[in-house]
Amino acid sequence: MVENIPASTPRRRGPYSKSDGRRRDILAAATQVFGVNGYRAGSLKEIAGIVGMNPTSLLHYFPTKDALLQAVLDERDKVSDAVASAAAGDPTDPADVPRAFLRIAQNNQDVPGIIGLYTLLAAESATPGHPTREYFVARYQRVREQFRGVFARMEDADLLAPGVTAEYAAASTLGLWDGIQMQWMIDPDSIDVVAHLRRHLSMITVVEL
Template sequence: MTADIPTRRRGPYRKSDGRRRAILAAALQVFSSSGYRAGSLRDIGMVAGIDPSSILHHFPTKEALLQAVLEDKEEHDLENLPSPEQVAPRDIPTALLRLAERNDRVPDAVALYAVLAAESTTAGHPSAEYFRMRTERTRRDFRELFEHMDAAGLLAEGIDPEYAARSTFAMWDGIQTHWLIDRTAVSVTDTLRRHLQSITRVSEI
């Protein structure tokens, strides 16, 4: 009597996870080009190559899908945003520029934030609270980084951490919008570099 030899099989959870990732990627593409309200499950299904009804097996509502897309994007951003404990004060501008360079390689994700951030200011938009909290959190994270630089005497004269955080956040978001409109007209990284050179004492960035 011979023992059964186990075979390696692709479990249903692996197939399900792959389908979920495909839906998230398709939703990111559709929401970034059409916005949340205009982008439909039918459009997302066409991009993902699946029946729109199948999307609801993974995400019960369109709003839940939007939330999952935003959380997925933020998870990747947090992995790349430096913290004061991880980087020397003088290296903070360079670390921020690396994040800008990474964003250059994912224009759909940048477009998603630009489109939805503007759209979220309209009444009843499902991501309004997300973007309110995201704005507060990003401003706080930037402020902590610049406080780290300030303690080391690396902010330019007359520049305080709060102003450095607000101006950097506003300039970065704004120049990314210009870049999305015409990617040959501006460089997000070069503009951010000049801004950081003007508000810090670190010129070799």
């Protein structure tokens, strides 16, 4: 026998849901401003103006400009990592690693805002005193190690070209990929990121692409 269960009372949207919505709006506006103008030139006033508030009110959500920038990067990491994971799948066969990279590169073209944000802020982070310096040092170390790990699997399977090591494959692929994406952001009609990456991978591996 099923007992009668009282109908639940509809929940009201409280201050937290409104606050979360406003926070997401601020992050979206900050991503836009930092992605176009960079961190130093991007102002809290411009970000606040996009979401229809004053800079002082914005500081109730993010106490400093540095804190807002870090929140933007954290949010973009979640999105970009999800995109990369979905595109790459789970290449259990080492021979599928280059194809997984190409799928990620293809999907990246659908999220130019994320690529633009990383490209501009990564370049800025090389300047003294920039708040993202430690973030990008750690990020590049992490990505290089991830790349080295998958290329090591290819090395163990004798799928790297003669004389190419996993360390070299990782560093050269990351360097070329970043550089080509920067050129693509500047002149998307003239640069084909996937084509350049495919040629590079064909040169450092023995996999047919």
